Amino acid sequence: MSEIQSTSVTSEVSKSKFQSIVTKNKTGWKRRLLVIWALAGPGIIAAMADNDAGGVISYAVTGAQFGIGLFIPLVICLAPLTYTIQEMSMRLSAVTQEGFSRLALQRYGKFWGYYHISTLAFENLLTLITEFIGMTAGLVLLGIPLLLSTLICLVLIVAFVVFTGYWTKERIALFVGLLNVIFLVVAGMTHPSFAAIGHAFSSWNVPHLLQGGVIWYVIATIGNAIAPWMIFFQGSGTIDKGVTAQEMRLSRIDTAIGCIIQVIIAAGIILCGAALFGHVENIDGAGPSDIITSLDHVVGRWPAILFGLGLFNAGFLASITISLSSSWSIAELFGWSKSLNDKIWEAPKFYAIYIGSLVIAAFAILIPNLPLNFISVITQVIGGILMAPLLIFLVLMTSDKKLMGEYRSKLFGRIWGWTMVALLIGLTIATFWQTFTNFLGN
Numbered sequence: 001m002s003e004i005q006s007t008s009v010t011s012e013v014s015k016s017k018f019q020s021i022v023t024k025n026k027t028g029w030k031r032r033l034l035v036i037w038a039l040a041g042p043g044i045i046a047a048m049a050d051n052d053a054g055g056v057i058s059y060a061v062t063g064a065q066f067g068i069g070l071f072i073p074l075v076i077c078l079a080p081l082t083y084t085i086q087e088m089s090m091r092l093s094a095v096t097q098e099g100f101s102r103l104a105l106q107r108y109g110k111f112w113g114y115y116h117i118s119t120l121a122f123e124n125l126l127t128l129i130t131e132f133i134g135m136t137a138g139l140v141l142l143g144i145p146l147l148l149s150t151l152i153c154l155v156l157i158v159a160f161v162v163f164t165g166y167w168t169k170e171r172i173a174l175f176v177g178l179l180n181v182i183f184l185v186v187a188g189m190t191h192p193s194f195a196a197i198g199h200a201f202s203s204w205n206v207p208h209l210l211q212g213g214v215i216w217y218v219i220a221t222i223g224n225a226i227a228p229w230m231i232f233f234q235g236s237g238t239i240d241k242g243v244t245a246q247e248m249r250l251s252r253i254d255t256a257i258g259c260i261i262q263v264i265i266a267a268g269i270i271l272c273g274a275a276l277f278g279h280v281e282n283i284d285g286a287g288p289s290d291i292i293t294s295l296d297h298v299v300g301r302w303p304a305i306l307f308g309l310g311l312f313n314a315g316f317l318a319s320i321t322i323s324l325s326s327s328w329s330i331a332e333l334f335g336w337s338k339s340l341n342d343k344i345w346e347a348p349k350f351y352a353i354y355i356g357s358l359v360i361a362a363f364a365i366l367i368p369n370l371p372l373n374f375i376s377v378i379t380q381v382i383g384g385i386l387m388a389p390l391l392i393f394l395v396l397m398t399s400d401k402k403l404m405g406e407y408r409s410k411l412f413g414r415i416w417g418w419t420m421v422a423l424l425i426g427l428t429i430a431t432f433w434q435t436f437t438n439f440l441g442n
Contacts, residue, residue, distance in 0.1 A: 042237030047258030048177030052318030053134025063273025093235035128361030138308030236328035
């Protein structure tokens, strides 16, 4: 059996499992809950993994640097933006049963097909490095050497592939993602001022918005909310699960729930960092271990321990999903077997990319004097910059009546999509301008 034929068969395995749950002999609200549980997956996992270790560090540093101010209202308002992009990715794959990279190759030529894959691989590798930075921080504080901590994290993530079938792997990822509520617990333990939070929404007041690197943190926050890998993961996950246009309505619920949970937890992480506002100097140059230590000194030991556990969990989930987005997209572009229903020997190239990217990222953090926190922030900035061309193609393809038929984006959707493109381009220009002026100032 050829690799492409094998992929078709394993996709049918996912769809069979999915359909067997959807068509259970239930009625009323019980059936609705069962169907939602069956559909819960790509949308929620992608959104929950968006609060990855690098994003957690970036959010916490943002809170410590600027307090609540602009950033909690900003991150809450990003939910519609995230949902729109993720819904387009889900809809494109559900209708065409093709992933983003394959469609770009078929419709726009080899240059754009390979461009999207190469930029995705570069951004994903940087992001994976931040995941290992975050995951190992807590273990190192417990006295485990960095090398051993790195190996422990690597083995745990690679072990994910030994489980059988897409459905089992998806349920494990969902469980890991839901553990991110630990950040809301930590936020509550910092005793935030609800009056200050309300004032932040009414005033959106950050002094000197265009000074002191604030614009960097703005684009980093947006870049974290709409990371490029999410488009590839959502689309390929939709196909691998066996979701089609017939299940699109409930798949939208899956995506919406994920986006709402994601921004609430992100706001909680900013609150965790805001507890350090005015208490810690030079926090922008600190690493994740410094953030945990600072929380220990300012808030207490248990909040610091829980934050470290949350950071590990966030990195663990994101390492799985980010590696899978690379594996799915590259395997899809070259026509290799690419289903999570495949065993390792049935899709060796797919799993080689998954494991290989993790190994490279894991050992990259062993480089001496690595600027940990800077990498975490700059990764989010690069993600925001790379999103603009991806979003252009996503809007073009979902607006194409010949490709999408009745499921093409309506007029309002197209206007909203191009508005997001303009926003990202504007933020990219602002970032380059800020960098240029800072360079001249130095």
